[in-house]
Amino acid sequence: MSTITSVYTGNLRTQATHNASGNQIITDAPLDNNGRGEAFSPSDLTCASLGSCMMTIMGIVAERNNISLEGTKMEITKIMVPEPRRIGEVVIDFYMPAGATYTDKEKAMLENAAKTCPVALSLHPEIKQTVKFIY
Structure with missing residues (x-):
């Protein structure tokens, strides 16, 4: 079984889920690399x-x-x-x-x-x- 499942949600953003706990992390591309910088890169x-x-x-x-x-x-x-x-x-x-x-x-x-x-x-x-x- 995988450890993490991640989905590209569009607009240079991903949502990763820790499979065992269900905790989630969102990433955004940084401002200096075409992103919104609204979350961790x-x-x-x-x-x-x-x-x-x-x-x-x-x-x-x-x-x-x-x-x-x-x-x-x-x-x-x-x-x-x-x-x-x-x-x-x-x-x-x-x-x-x-x-x-x-x-x-x-x-x-x-x-x-x-x-x-x-x-x-x-x-x-x-x-x-x-x-x-x-x-």
């Missing part, structure tokens, strides 16, 4: 997937080691390049919870977890991944 989702994967794997490591991540926030910046049009760089800034203290070992575990998540390892090596942790 497919390349936005790639960047969001990278950040979400990083945070999820960090969460798994944190739970195993009794480290609190609640309140961690990330900001993701997508940088496109022309010829061919593609994602050139994804910049992710992690803002760790205010007042939280982490040992150097904990920081290393969390940062390694983020940088070795499945999506990070799946993206083409020409896509630069710039990741910063603000403690």
Whole structure:
């Protein structure tokens, strides 16, 4: 059975359904590529997937080691390049919870977890991944 079913609904828009849960995501082409920009673009989702994967794997490591991540926030910046049009760089800034203290070992575990998540390892090596942790 497939994981996702997606339908082209016209006007450069798709609607994807996660088959197991029924959750849906709508995508639009971005304004700078003939679209309306009213929803995530497919390349936005790639960047969001990278950040979400990083945070999820960090969460798994944190739970195993009794480290609190609640309140961690990330900001993701997508940088496109022309010829061919593609994602050139994804910049992710992690803002760790205010007042939280982490040992150097904990920081290393969390940062390694983020940088070795499945999506990070799946993206083409020409896509630069710039990741910063603000403690």
